[in-house]
Amino acid sequence: MSSWTLYDYLPSGNGYKCRLAMHQLGKPFRLVQKDIVAGMTRTPEFLALNANGRIPLLDLGDGRRLAESNAILLFVAEGSPLVPADPWERAQVYQWLFFEQYSHEPNVATPRFWLQHVPEEKIDRVQLAKKQDLGRAALGVMDRHLSTRTFFVGERYTVADIALYAYTHVADEGGLDLAPFPAVLRWLARVKEQPRHVTITYLG
Amino acid sequence: MSSWTLYDYLPSGNGYKCRLAMHQLGKPFRLVQKDIVAGMTRTPEFLALNANGRIPLLDLGDGRRLAESNAILLFVAEGSPLVPADPWERAQVYQWLFFEQYSHEPNVATPRFWLQHVPEEKIDRVQLAKKQDLGRAALGVMDRHLSTRTFFVGERYTVADIALYAYTHVADEGGLDLAPFPAVLRWLARVKEQPRHVTITYLG
Numbered sequence: 001m002s003s004w005t006l007y008d009y010l011p012s013g014n015g016y017k018c019r020l021a022m023h024q025l026g027k028p029f030r031l032v033q034k035d036i037v038a039g040m041t042r043t044p045e046f047l048a049l050n051a052n053g054r055i056p057l058l059d060l061g062d063g064r065r066l067a068e069s070n071a072i073l074l075f076v077a078e079g080s081p082l083v084p085a086d087p088w089e090r091a092q093v094y095q096w097l098f099f100e101q102y103s104h105e106p107n108v109a110t111p112r113f114w115l116q117h118v119p120e121e122k123i124d125r126v127q128l129a130k131k132q133d134l135g136r137a138a139l140g141v142m143d144r145h146l147s148t149r150t151f152f153v154g155e156r157y158t159v160a161d162i163a164l165y166a167y168t169h170v171a172d173e174g175g176l177d178l179a180p181f182p183a184v185l186r187w188l189a190r191v192k193e194q195p196r197h198v199t200i201t202y203l204g
Numbered sequence: 205m206s207s208w209t210l211y212d213y214l215p216s217g218n219g220y221k222c223r224l225a226m227h228q229l230g231k232p233f234r235l236v237q238k239d240i241v242a243g244m245t246r247t248p249e250f251l252a253l254n255a256n257g258r259i260p261l262l263d264l265g266d267g268r269r270l271a272e273s274n275a276i277l278l279f280v281a282e283g284s285p286l287v288p289a290d291p292w293e294r295a296q297v298y299q300w301l302f303f304e305q306y307s308h309e310p311n312v313a314t315p316r317f318w319l320q321h322v323p324e325e326k327i328d329r330v331q332l333a334k335k336q337d338l339g340r341a342a343l344g345v346m347d348r349h350l351s352t353r354t355f356f357v358g359e360r361y362t363v364a365d366i367a368l369y370a371y372t373h374v375a376d377e378g379g380l381d382l383a384p385f386p387a388v389l390r391w392l393a394r395v396k397e398q399p400r401h402v403t404i405t406y407l408g
Contacts, residue, residue, distance in 0.1 A: 051345045052307060064292065068306070071298035078291060087282060088268065094275035101306045102272070103256060127331075141255045 003061030004029040007049065009036045011116070013109055013166035014069035015056040016200045021073050021162050023204075024196045025080055029058075031203070037117050069166075070097040073159040082159050092153040096160035099141070107135035109167040112174030132175055139171070139181050146183035150190060157194050165191045170200065207265030208233040211253065213240045215320070217313055217370035218273035219260040220404045225277050225366050227408070228400045229284055233262075235407070241321050273370075274301040277363040286363050296357040300364035303345070311339035313371040316378030336379055343375070343385050350387035354394060361398050369395045374404065 006022070006029050008015035022029055034040040034055050042053045050057045050067045058066045058075070066072055074097070077083045084090050111131050114123050142164065145152065152160040169188050171178055178185055191197070210226070210233050212219035226233055238244040238259050246257045254261045254271045262270045262279070270276055278301070281287045288294050315335050318327050346368065349356065356364040373392050375382055382389055395401070 051348050052303065066295050066299055068299045068302035070302050071295055074298050075291070075295035078294075087279070090282075091270055091275055091279035094278050095270055095272045098272035098274050098302075098305055099256065101302055102309070105306070106310065144255050 005032055005059040005061065006030070007032050007034050007041075007046070007057040007059065008055050009034055009041075010201050010203075012036070012055060013112075013170065013200065014105070017069045017159075017162050017166045018056045018058065018072045018076065019202070020166075020198060021077055021082060021159060023198050023202070024194065025077060025082070026196075027076055070101060070159075070163055073097070073163060077159050082157070082162070084154055084158060086154075089154045089158075093158055093160045096152050097163050099138075100160075100163045103134070103141070104138040104164065105167060107131045107138055108171050108174060108176060110174070111135060111176065112167065112170060115174055128175075135171070135174065135176050136180075139168070139176065139178070139184060142168070142187075143181040143183045146187045151187070157191065161187075161191050166200075209236055209263040209265065210234070211236050211238050211245075211250070211261040211263065212259050213238055213245075214405050214407075216240070216259060217374065217404070218309070221273045221363075221366050221370045222260045222262065222276045222280065223406070224370075224402060225281055225286060225363060227402050227406070228398065229281060229286070230400075231280055274305060274363075274367055277301070277367060281363050286361070286366070288358055288362060290358075293358045293362075297362055297364045300356050301367050303342075304364075304367045307338070307345070308342040308368065309371060311335045311342055312375050312378060312380060314378070315339060315380065316371065316374060319378055332379075339375070339378065339380050340384075343372070343380065343382070343388060346372070346391075347385040347387045350391045355391070361395065365391075365395050370404075 006018055008019065008031055010033060034046065036055060040046065041055055047053055049059065049065060052067055054067060056069050056072060058072045066075055074083060084093060111128055114128060149155065151157050152164065165188065168184060210222055212223065212235055214237060238250065240259060244250060245259055251257055253269060256271055258271060260273050260276060262276045270279055278287060288297060315332055318332060353359065355361050356368065369392065372388060
C-alpha cells in the first residue's frame with residue numbers, strides 16, 4: 001500500500017486532474033475528502049498542512065506535501081509519457097498548464113462553482129457574466145489551437161490535456177455551452193478514450 | 205546577436221520576470237514593446253502570434269513562440285542553477301509558480317494595474333477591496349513560508365523567487381502595504397542583492 005494521501009474534494013476539477021493522472025499511471029493513493037463548501041480546508045488543522053487552504057494537496061507520508069494541482073500533475077507524471085522529455089515540448093506543456101490556471105480555471109471553473117454551490121440570491125450576476133465571457137474566450141483559444149491538432153502538445157496525450165480536460169468537460173455546469181467549439185468537443189472525446197480513463201467522481 | 209525576441213510591456217511584472225531571468229542568465233534578446241493599455245496585444249497581427257492576446261511572448265525566431273511568463277522562465281532557465289535538477293525541489297518550484305499565477309498575480313498585480321492605468325471613476329471599488337484582501341492573504345502565505353527560509357525553495361535563488369518578486373516588490377502601487385510582512389521584506393532585499401539584478405524598467 002502506498003503511503004501517498006491526496007486531500008481532495010470529489011467535485012473539484014483540480015483534484016480530478018491528480019486522481020485521473022495517478023489512476024492512469026497506476027500510482028496508488030489514499031483519498032481523504034475535504035468538503036470545501038463546508039470550510040474543511042480552512043480549519044487550523046488543514047491550514048497546518050497547506051497554508052494556502054486549498055485542495056488538492058498531495059501528502060507523501062514522509063513529511064513532504066505538495067499543493068497546486070498542476071504541480072502535482074508534473075510531479076506524479078515526471079518520467080512517464082504524460083510529461084515530454086524534449087525541452088521544447090515541455091515548455092509548451094508548461095505554457096498550457098499556466099494558461100489553464102490563469103485564463104481558463106478562474107473563468108470556467110468559478111462559474112460552475114457559483115452555479116452549483118452558491119445560493120442563487122448570493123450570486124453576483126454581473127461578475128458571473130464577465131467570467132463566462134472570459135471563459136468563452138479561453139475556450140476559443142483552445143478551439144483554434146485544437147482545430148489542427150489531436151492533443152495540445154506533440155500530437156499525444158500529456159498532462160496539458162488532463163489539466164484542460166478537468167473543467168472543460170463540465171463547462172456546461174457553469175453555463176458555458178461547448179457547441180460553438182467543435183474542435184474542443186472532438187478533443188474531449190479523444191481524452192475520454194484514453195486507456196484507464198475514469199470519471200470525475202470515480203472512487204476506485 | 206540572438207534571434208530571440210521578447211514581446212513585452214515595460215511596467216508588466218510578468219514581462220519583468222523574463223527580462224530579469226534572461227539578463228541574469230546572460231541570454232541576449234531583442235525587446236519589442238507592446239502597450240497593453242493601448243490595446244496593442246489585441247490587434248489581428250499580435251493575435252496571430254499569441255491567440256491569447258497577452259505579453260510576454262518569447263519568439264525564438266524560427267517559427268517557435270512561447271507564451272505565459274512562468275513557462276518562459278522555466279524554458280529559458282532550464283539547466284541553470286535557477287531551476288533545480290532534483291525532482292522534489294522542482295516540484296516545489298512548480299507549486300510556487302502556480303501559486304503565483306492563481307493566488308498572487310490576480311490579487312496583487314490586478315489592483316496595481318487598476319490603480320495605475322484605469323481612470324478612477326471606472327474602478328470597481330468593491331472588486332478592488334476584494335482583490336486586495338486576497339492579495340494580503342497571498343502575501344501572508346509567503347510571509348509564513350519565508351519566516352524560516354532565505355528563499356522559496358532549497359535555500360537558494362530560483363525562478364520561484366523571480367516569479368514572486370516581480371509583482372511583490374511593487375505591491376504598494378496596488379495599495380498593498382508590505383509592512384505587516386517582515387519576512388517578505390527581508391526576502392525582497394535578498395532577491396535585489398543577487399548578481400546582475402536589474403529593475404523592472406531596465407532597458408539594457
